[in-house]
Amino acid sequence: MKRKGANNTYFGNITEAFDTLITGLKTTWKHIPLARKKRSLENVDSEKYFEKQEGLFTVQYPRFEMPVPEKGRYQLHNEIEDCIVCDKCAKVCPVDCIDIEPVKATEEIGKTSDGTPKRIHAAKFDIDMAKCCFCGLCTTVCPTECLTMSQDYDYSTFDITDHNFPFSKMTEKEISDAKADLEKAMEEKAAMAREKAESRATSESSEKSADSTKPKAAKPKFIPRPMKKKKEGNNDDNKKEDK
Amino acid sequence: MISFLFFLGFLVFYGLIAIYAERKISAFIQDRYGPMEVGYKGLLQTFADILKLLQKEHIFTFAADKPLFAIAPTIIFVAMFAAFAVIPLSVNITGSTVATGVYYAIAIVSLDILGILMAGWGSNNKYAIIGAYRSVAQIVSYEIPLGLAVLGVIMMSGTLDLQEISMQQSIFYESATKNTESYLFGLKFLGINVGKYGGILSWNIFRMPPLIIGFVIFFITSLAESNRAPFDLPEAESELIAGFHTEYSGFRFAIIMLAEYGVMLLTSFLAVVLFLGSWSTPLPNIGALKLAEWTSGTPGSISADLWGIFWLCLKAMTLVLCQIWIRWTFPRLRVDQLMNLGWKYLTPAALIIIFIVGLWKLALL
Numbered sequence: 031m032k033r034k035g036a037n038n039t040y041f042g043n044i045t046e047a048f049d050t051l052i053t054g055l056k057t058t059w060k061h062i063p064l065a066r067k068k069r070s071l072e073n074v075d076s077e078k079y080f081e082k083q084e085g086l087f088t089v090q091y092p093r094f095e096m097p098v099p100e101k102g103r104y105q106l107h108n109e110i111e112d113c114i115v116c117d118k119c120a121k122v123c124p125v126d127c128i129d130i131e132p133v134k135a136t137e138e139i140g141k142t143s144d145g146t147p148k149r150i151h152a153a154k155f156d157i158d159m160a161k162c163c164f165c166g167l168c169t170t171v172c173p174t175e176c177l178t179m180s181q182d183y184d185y186s187t188f189d190i191t192d193h194n195f196p197f198s199k200m201t202e203k204e205i206s207d208a209k210a211d212l213e214k215a216m217e218e219k220a221a222m223a224r225e226k227a228e229s230r231a232t233s234e235s236s237e238k239s240a241d242s243t244k245p246k247a248a249k250p251k252f253i254p255r256p257m258k259k260k261k262e263g264n265n266d267d268n269k270k271e272d273k
Numbered sequence: 274m275i276s277f278l279f280f281l282g283f284l285v286f287y288g289l290i291a292i293y294a295e296r297k298i299s300a301f302i303q304d305r306y307g308p309m310e311v312g313y314k315g316l317l318q319t320f321a322d323i324l325k326l327l328q329k330e331h332i333f334t335f336a337a338d339k340p341l342f343a344i345a346p347t348i349i350f351v352a353m354f355a356a357f358a359v360i361p362l363s364v365n366i367t368g369s370t371v372a373t374g375v376y377y378a379i380a381i382v383s384l385d386i387l388g389i390l391m392a393g394w395g396s397n398n399k400y401a402i403i404g405a406y407r408s409v410a411q412i413v414s415y416e417i418p419l420g421l422a423v424l425g426v427i428m429m430s431g432t433l434d435l436q437e438i439s440m441q442q443s444i445f446y447e448s449a450t451k452n453t454e455s456y457l458f459g460l461k462f463l464g465i466n467v468g469k470y471g472g473i474l475s476w477n478i479f480r481m482p483p484l485i486i487g488f489v490i491f492f493i494t495s496l497a498e499s500n501r502a503p504f505d506l507p508e509a510e511s512e513l514i515a516g517f518h519t520e521y522s523g524f525r526f527a528i529i530m531l532a533e534y535g536v537m538l539l540t541s542f543l544a545v546v547l548f549l550g551s552w553s554t555p556l557p558n559i560g561a562l563k564l565a566e567w568t569s570g571t572p573g574s575i576s577a578d579l580w581g582i583f584w585l586c587l588k589a590m591t592l593v594l595c596q597i598w599i600r601w602t603f604p605r606l607r608v609d610q611l612m613n614l615g616w617k618y619l620t621p622a623a624l625i626i627i628f629i630v631g632l633w634k635l636a637l638l
Contacts, residue, residue: 043618044618051603054602054603055598055599055602057602058302058598058601058602059598061301061302061303061304062298062301062302064301064304065300065301065304085304086301086304086305086306087304087305088304088305088306090306090309
């Protein structure tokens, strides 16, 4: 190939200008008939992705979508049926975008699909995607793998508060019922504890002798050592002792 | 009158089509779709844009020179549109039959620069004024090769009347004037009289082959004349926002935009009339196939008008297409490169063409 601009003569410039201009016009003209073709919808995972794709490159987004990789980090999704409300995701989240309000159940309320028993109601399980930093830590700590990142990436809204996705399926009534149950259970428990304490107190007063007869367990004695100034020799001794 | 009404209507229609074509062609060249939403494949996009522009407020900047600023778009448009008066449409419709048609057209197109300078100065904006200065500097270096390229045609045809120039390139010339002095490549000794064949052979660039280079020079300078890439220095988007029309809005902006596309069309019409056979057909008579006669109609009847308008507009539109294609291919020239091209290459070349045309006509015809 000839060097461009190497021959800076008057007529050399003219011929070179015509050569390069015609090359340029040919290049752009080639693209016009190619506009009948469209780029194929290849995923980035596909091996053909980087091969030359002729034709229009634009993806008219809402009508056509490029497939996204399966393991991408997009919108968080919680399969609430499988959630044991362990709160690990909320704890690990670096930006605190997961807000959980757990209500303890009085008994086992069901099993997840992998057989883990559920003992806590999720009165509230909100993920604020506006805060989310898409690190995916919550999905890795999730013990039942109910919290995943789905393939949805288009959830832009006009109001930022719409980015808060609630996943809890409990109604107000269910929540209040669960809370009442829990309170009742707690009260029962407290009453039982009180009863026990009372009965113990009465038994203590009545059977004090019995109690006193009980041999007391020897308490471990704690004898504080006097602080010694550290000496080199002392240190050496310690080491020797370690050995 | 017919000519005026036709051009006014055609200019508006052409504006809609050309802007749409420009968007689509640029998109296809760059592997995009272009407008797709308004109407079928975005056909109504330009119409929607114009409706939007008409509703917009006229904004006057605080420090603008208001009378200059307000009147500049009108001058730009009027100067451009006045030149259409002399373009002949067909063998019957001649427009204004001034004897100095070429002179008038070239002069009035240059008047358009006055409007650009007024717009740039009146805006009181640094980008606008730089754009206007550049435009003036550009027109000075481009009017000369433009005029010289046209001069070659005038020397050959011996008239300034655009209708007369058109007649010479058509198959009606022989019957109308009893003049048979029209030879292929201007070479008498070949003995081929193109008056009988008509079509592409009787175009000026084939009757006088040096004019092919003259046509190229005219085409390059017409790009500069209409402020289009690669000579769009007055409105270089990347440097000057929009150049001289940075501060314009609403209807005034629409007028400037229409005038810009109008100048494209005007220079294409002029190039067609002067070099590419004007309203005559490109198909020659070949033996028993009287293609030229079939596609020219009979003089004095409506068929000749329709064929004339059809061929003229088709050729002009092809040139407009080339202008669009060129715009989306080449990068913008720097100011010094532009001066270099105008003065050191195009002007001497145009002078040499005139010299050769003179010799050709004297020695060979």
